[in-house]
Amino acid sequence: MxxxxxxxxxxxxxxxxxxxxxxxxxxxxxxxxxxxxxxxxxxxxxxxxxxxxxxxxxxxxxxxxxxxxxxxxxxxxxxxxxxxxxxxxxxxxxxxxxxxxxxxxxVVDEPRQSWTRFCVGVSALSVGLAAAVWLDLPLVGAVDPRLWLTLVAGLVTTATVTRTYRSSNRDLESEPPDVNRP
Known part of the structure; x- marks a missing residue:
């Protein structure tokens, strides 16, 4: 067909x-x-x-x-x-x-909630950090904003690469995801 x-x-x-x-x-x-x-x-x-x-x-x-x-x-x-x-x-x-x-x-392959929570956490951290830099808060304002931007971009990139690698390299000799036993 x-x-x-x-x-x-x-x-x-x-x-x-x-x-x-x-x-x-x-x-x-x-x-x-x-x-x-x-x-x-x-x-x-x-x-x-x-x-x-x-x-x-x-x-x-x-x-x-x-x-x-x-x-x-x-x-x-x-x-x-x-x-x-x-x-x-x-x-x-x-x-x-x-x-x-x-x-x-x-969704079956790995707990979606943990990935979602991680993404929410990274987003919250990024927004909080951006606000702290914008408000020029002590300690945060003392560091070059480009360093903070690089840190957040590195965190997001590392998480994305890790997620992509895990999704593309499933172990097929083990059980499929929805029957993994603790």
Whole structure:
């Protein structure tokens, strides 16, 4: 199916897709690995579901996941334009639309509240510091404002680079994000 032939999925369709754990796992793996075979994808998902290494997945566990992917999940993802699937070769690949779903998976990937709190904290610190410099308060006013600007810019840049690096280097040998256990 050509993904250009249809509109992007609605938010409701995306939430419907993500309501199923196997589809979340499939999208998570495809976003990180790129193109793969449905067999390799079934192995990875079966390992996550059974809390074992890919090498330890039994044929029965693999078959259950493979069958569900082939008959239900992959066709649904393909209908919505989230994956391209070649039934002849068994190859499945993400589309441009798949990357849009990453924002939804990111909420599952790590606690969003902690990132939001951090951003609010950096913003509050920046505004407070700007006000202190503008009011020429003691101690703060004694330091060159360019130094404060450099400090805040460095903090924001470091946080952004760290966040981007963490999002792009997920450990796929571990469990997917929504099943990590304490």
């Amino acid at each position: 050509e993904t250009a032939d249809r509109d992007d999925p609605t938010e409701q369709e995306v939430f419907d897709v993500l309501s199923n754990r196997r589809r979340r796992y499939a999208l998570y793996a495809l976003l990180n690995d790129g193109e793969t075979t449905i067999g390799s994808l079934a192995d990875r998902i079966a390992a996550w579901e059974n809390d074992c290494a890919v090498a330890d997945v039994t044929p029965a566990e693999r078959k259950r996941v493979y069958t569900a992917l082939q008959q239900s999940h992959v066709p649904k993802l393909e209908r919505l334009g989230l994956v391209d699937f070649d039934a002849d070769s068994g190859r499945i690949s993400p589309t441009d639309v798949t990357a849009d779903v990453d924002a939804y998976l990111d």
